[in-house]
Amino acid sequence: MSRCYRLLNAESRSMSAGTSPETRTPLTTSSAVNGGSAVPLVPTNTVTTATGLTVRTRIDPVLTVDDVVRQLCINLKIKEPPGNFALRDETDELVTNDNLRRKIKTKVNLKLVNAPSREARETAEKLRLRDDATTLKMTLFTLQKYIREEQFAQAFINSAGLSDLIDVIFGAHGNTLAYALTAMQNLMELDYGWATLDDAFIFQVVQILSSPQSLINVCRPATAILKKLVEADPMSAPGTQLAASSSRSPPTLPAGSVYRYGFSVVFEQMRKGHGFLETVISRLGSADTAMAQHSMMLINSLLAHASDTRWEEFIAELEKLNVRKAVVRLMSSHTIEDLTSCILDFQANFIRVTYRKKTTLVDTEADASHATAVKAIWASSKLTESVDESGQVMKWRLLGFDSEDIEHEFNEGVGVLGLECLRKFIEMDPDFSKIIQEQLSRPPARRCPVAKASNDIVEMLSEHWAIFAPGYSTSTTFQPFFLDFYKVHSLATHFFIRMWGESGAAYGDFTRVAALVRSQAKVALRSENVRPWHEVEHDFRECEYRSVRERQMKELEQDDDLLSKIPVRNLRAKLYKESFEFVRQQRIQCLMQGAWFVNALPQNSTGSRDSTRRPNRPWRFMRLDPGLKYLHYVDSAMKFAVRSGLEDLPDRIEVAAISEIATGTCAAPPHVLRDQNDLPPTFPPCSLADQIAPDQSRWADWTDGLNMLRRDGGHVSSKETAGFVQALTEIGLKIKLLDLSGEMVEIPSGLVAGPPPSNTDFFFSELM
Template identity: 25%
Template structure:
């Protein structure tokens, strides 16, 4: 870097020629970020001339001056020149000037001024810093905030970043250092100007690298706001809290509710004021609603108030509909609203500050890291609360729930939000999320609940749960094996085609059209015979002329594709291969072991062909024969049945076994006393179904 003569540079800043001043301040912006250079520059009297240019220059000279002044403040120098005149000039530029390069520098200066109480030494009067330093200028230019929010839609990402940084600084200072507690009004003003929607669009943009830091800071500030609102206890002594509760009550339209009426019309007004279920009718547990906001504070009351204000008709219709039902069947609207607020609060981990992890993600993670870190749906808190609350109402109605089922419904809504909101991609629009919450089927949700329950127990018990799965799978296999073999013991009719009747081999030729097969009671012989007609009753076992002893030959089917053929198609068949018996023995149809002759001289033939009339019968007989020989089943239908039985067994055990105390945080429940109970027993969690 070339050596700069600071004294000469300062002299040129005061030149009468604009071109000389422009070149001097252009060179200054590249060097002023060096603290040593800045010290020499100030010692040479350059600060006064830089301030003058900032106040009076135009064009590129002004742009370079603003950038230089901003970089000087970044190294915590030059604060003695920050006064109301300078602040007013910067605010004026932001409101009136169209050039991007001027706006960037102006916003950067205001960010430093607003943030100075937390990042620099207080070398001047405190009123010159923080949000309070801007208030006189904003009073002169009331369109300042509107113009600032509009810059978030600029095509220039650097300008967007500068504008959002300034908004973040104003929000943080207002929330943290507003002695008059006017920050809610300021935040509401920004929201009314569309800051939420603008930042939401930026979060879903593809150019995250340029805006990552200010966007993440805005997300963090959103959590700060939510925490601050939640930490404010609801107090009916405060006028705004009292007004909010009154608004919730009046939105219920008590005049039209049967519960509010009395037999004496003259006492209607008095009874309405003192009705014993004034608040319980709205879904509160008691007649002291303020205390029920303990877990979610003013945030919970805001959410409930926003719902009844924006969905008043739905609110009133539900109250009217439920007023005719017994109290235990009425949907507790207020408690449901508080529960959804709490669920969202936990889902977005509002208590956790994500700014500590931001630097790590920005340094080490790719776009995938950004997708994990950004939570654009957090910005639409109110809409998610309404969608979650309406999902609760839908589930309450679909399950015909009662008051004692409240906790179960809350848990279902928690799983629903974790699945839909937690599973939403960064670029997924909030409207699509709302629709998915509304359309999520109850049975699908219950299935998801069981999967999560299994995963939770897997984490808690690990190897023990895997052992249980193996045991249950073995039990299911034995259960299905017995079911399949009993189908063989019961016997079945099978069709015969012309090819089967005329094919050569040990099977006796016949003109019959049907075949009946049945396993013997001792499970050692498969008996069968051919018939012209199917009788009303199955034939007796001892009337079947043919049999295969030991049933130890290998059952098979012609091909996998054949077995998958649609029911009632004649191509579905099972063939049993074996060795024809020696004519010397003459005992039975076929055996697994010949009684005379060498196996090497025998030829394997088809002993029996079965043509099941349906896919289910084919599965029962094929897998029944295999499992009878202690071989594994091969059809999809049998495998599905084994999994079904095994999974049901696991779910029954999970639903009837509670976690041990080590799994849950908190104190263990007190063991109730019972007369005559001693300690001479044990409880095997996994011992039996």
């Protein structure tokens, strides 16, 4: 049976001439139903009830959803309170006051269903009863969809549904467990309601992930849940960013805050789960791209949020499990663009790891691992202490250090990173003791200072890969050689020793040989995203001194020797950080200014792109709010002048919900963009938005701006942004050097600190 209704609000009900207010009616029935002679009304929407009754209605767009539901209940003679019902579209999306007008205009078919609060209470009751496996599975399948809605979630939580869902997770398996975990994952997109999750629940999720037999559709939501818990640390709570920048102490949080977990809480349960990290890292090689992506995202989240107290233990475990090697394999095997952003995030995170190691001081008394490494280095040399001509003990100088203060030798510039590199160099070369013996057989002035060369190589590679500060990475391509840092260091150190011998160098030639190695490293490590590893090995192992020297001389004719001096390199590192932060702020300002995009068509499950459809509202204006928490937007059939502020932008996306910024994963609708080469940034894995930027500049602004905005991001995706950072750095450096070169000031290659004061009877004068 079909009926046609017209739903109007009080202010807009039409009145014919001579009709009194008392005879107004909110319902106009077409002649197709009445048999009367009225002009038929064109149906706008079709509404289907739970009993299968279908009615055609014309809904006034100024009505609220409550008004529409109430009038439908009256006209359909439904005796239950209207508050028990709601409207959904064919995809089960809840109709709200925000989207009602759009659904009316696009003539969406609607359904009159249980209100979210009522549906939530019934769902919680079904979880509690668990009558049979089929009913439970269907209940969870529905729950995972509806739990995203705030009205449903609030009622579900108030009905003690969360504890019932947790009980299911502890006992379910297969698809039932997958649905339950997905429901929990979707619930955790809210910033409330799951603060009662305890260590037992976290350990249960860890155990699920630790099992190699767990299904892929189970592992995906379980991984996402752990990632969310890692990121829910007190320092990430809304409104605590300013406090966090000035103090490392955790802020005081209100009761019931979900920001009570974090890395330490999750890591404690990870340590109990047998083989957890090993299993997660092994899934990076999964044939299922989404599984590899989720695993990569969890590792990145752990790296970005690792606490100071557990940092060394966690990084050591990752290194032991060869996570870098797994990511390098992923670089060469992945075919889906979604993984690119994850891998670039990993690179940026490991630049932070490398920088932290480089700036961590070696302390053999306070850190047992440092003492063990130092002892292993000395034992591998197979040397015995001796005495020099002045009667002083010689031990570390025999290996090529400048002094016997082993901690000072590393802490002067390379820290724990230098210690680890020297130890790895020794482990990779079983003939290390022979190398040292060979050098000691030469006259003192002709000996290659192997240990000093190792530290210099660490400095050189740190400069090459811009390891200047935590949180800054301008690489837009894969860097597999960087992830093989120790191996590259070993090759370059061997090259240094060989060049020292082939050039007949003496002690005073250290800087010259170091410059030679620096020149060769630029050649060997060029285009690392496409060069095979065997070519790198060839460049370091096979190139002869004469050819390297000739090329270096040509380079010196073009380059300024001033730029290679250590103080200038340090100045460049400082300016690089300032330039990166400047560009970051500029990109975020672009987001706050807002821009128009095209609503793209995402790829379907088969990987093809449906370019035959065109959205009814192909244009979208997006703007970041001043609090940096939401992307506000509006969809439109055409561009219009958007006012400042957020009044014209009714919809929004939470920035915290953006886990990835992928590119090249969607297509433009037909006849919207002329330039089919425009690049679309999207937000997977469950896409929050698929947008196409109108030009390369706006694509760079937004793709990199969003990446820089994410706490676990930090990398850039476009060559434009990377180029801006580099250009600002070089311009700033040249301006600074003009002040010195114009005055003909001599810049030394290094600075030697004088002896410490004999007492504390001194003060620093303020120079005016």
